Amino acid sequence: MRRSRLLSQEQDDTEVNLTPMIDVVFILLIFFIVTTSFVRESGIEVDPPQAATAQTQSQASILVAISPEGEIWVDREPLALAALGPTVARLQAERPSSSVVIQADKDARSGRLVEVMDRLRQAGVEQMSLAAQP
Template sequence: MRRSSLLNQEQDDTEVNLTPMLDVVFILLIFFIVTTSFVRESGIEVDPPQASTAEVQSQASILIAITGEGDVWVDKQPLALSALGPVVARLQAERPQSSVVIQADKSSRSGRLVEVMDKLRQAGVDKIALAAQQP
């Protein structure tokens, strides 16, 4: 009888307590989630023109890309120019403090850029910026 109680006591002493390790794992998970920065993308890679006076804009949350061929992309989706106004108006209603940044490829036509800006103004967007690279 004494021998079986001694074996049970040894088994209890050899168990590994995983609770502190799980606590540390969850704390690290929360840390990485909180410190992760999310980068917004327009959905297509463009080569913006260079400007020595380009400034970083912190509130740019709606990105519109214009490719060299004149295609318009918003939220990783190609859009027809006629659908641009309602889509951007909906996005801006969801995020009222956001501004719109147009990322036009340096080989795109300026006429296409003016058409996009006109559609945005018709949709009621008043905070519009153009993306450029610093040399």
Template sequence: MRLRKRRERMELESAQIDMTSMMDVVFIMLIFFIVTTSFVKEAGIEINRPAASTAQRQELANIMIAVSDAGAIWIDGRQVDIRAVRANVERLRAENPEGSVVIQADEASRTGILIQVMDQVRQAGVQNVAVAASRP
């Protein structure tokens, strides 16, 4: 009797699937996808982009700077002063040296602030600067 119960218990234990190796594979795949995914960093505010019929998509834009209609400058979800744009761009550029900068200026923003932001970005060593526009 004891031998029969023991044999039945061993058969039940051996019928279970070992999930350890499958969980390891899933975990490694998850890490792979997290590392290889490029995240788009938004500037932090919604703006009304001006329309341009020749607008082109910028693929490697990883630094987004927004200029609101009131003249506020937003980088990486935070409002910054014009004097802090260069330091922020240098910091973000150190994280991804291959990327470029896209300035999202509201259509009602002042051109002078846009030029100051572009100047700060170029002083930070970035030559690939684009101004965002939407197609009409």
């Protein structure tokens, strides 16, 4: 009788309680979701020109890409030149401390780059940078 009690107590003590482990997994999941930084992309891959004086910019929240064919991309969407100003103005209203970086391909026409910069200035963009490789 005494032996059966000891065996039953040992069996009760060896059970694994999964509740604390599940709690820890959920806390880790929440931690990784909160600390993840999301990378913003313009939507197309461009080959920027090289510049010896290029500087790294820590935060660029609005990326405007110009392809070699002259296409304009913002937030993974192709845009017409006429729609560029209102789109970027809306994005700046959503993110007030944002800056605009123009990622022009090295084979893109300089005339298209000037048109894009002009539309951005008309939309009220004050801080604008050009992407280049060091």
